[in-house]
Amino acid sequence: MWCFIRDLEKKITLREETMQKIKNYLCTLGILWCAFSFAENKETSCQQLHADLGRVRVVDVRTPEEFSGSEGHIPGAQLVTLGPELTRFLKEGNLEERIVFVCRSGRRSLQAVQESMALGYQNTQSLKGGMLEWKAKGFPTDTP
Numbered sequence: 001m002w003c004f005i006r007d008l009e010k011k012i013t014l015r016e017e018t019m020q021k022i023k024n025y026l027c028t029l030g031i032l033w034c035a036f037s038f039a040e041n042k043e044t045s046c047q048q049l050h051a052d053l054g055r056v057r058v059v060d061v062r063t064p065e066e067f068s069g070s071e072g073h074i075p076g077a078q079l080v081t082l083g084p085e086l087t088r089f090l091k092e093g094n095l096e097e098r099i100v101f102v103c104r105s106g107r108r109s110l111q112a113v114q115e116s117m118a119l120g121y122q123n124t125q126s127l128k129g130g131m132l133e134w135k136a137k138g139f140p141t142d143t144p
Contacts, residue, residue: 043128072141098123106130
């Protein structure tokens, strides 16, 4: 009788461990899918932004030194540094406005997109590859 109970306990433990592994696997897949979907929908190409200039607000989230430095900035871009300045800007802004955030490589601008979405914005994107890609593709920049 005791052997039967021990065997049953082992089987239950194995099933619980297997179920936990399955849950962890599904959770990982879900996180990867969300990350892929976010990046896919929340980035715009240099070509698309260039075509949309004048119809979209371009917000550069780099530091003032970067904005005015040798890389320059996209013509018409507004400097709103990532951090408290961006948070203030977003809280006072129009939730319906289409905004493309720009930084050096695309990482900080994706953070800006995440913050804007958390505040209720629906039409914000990051420039894929940032100013590095913009300049590499030969698009115009304003430099001091």
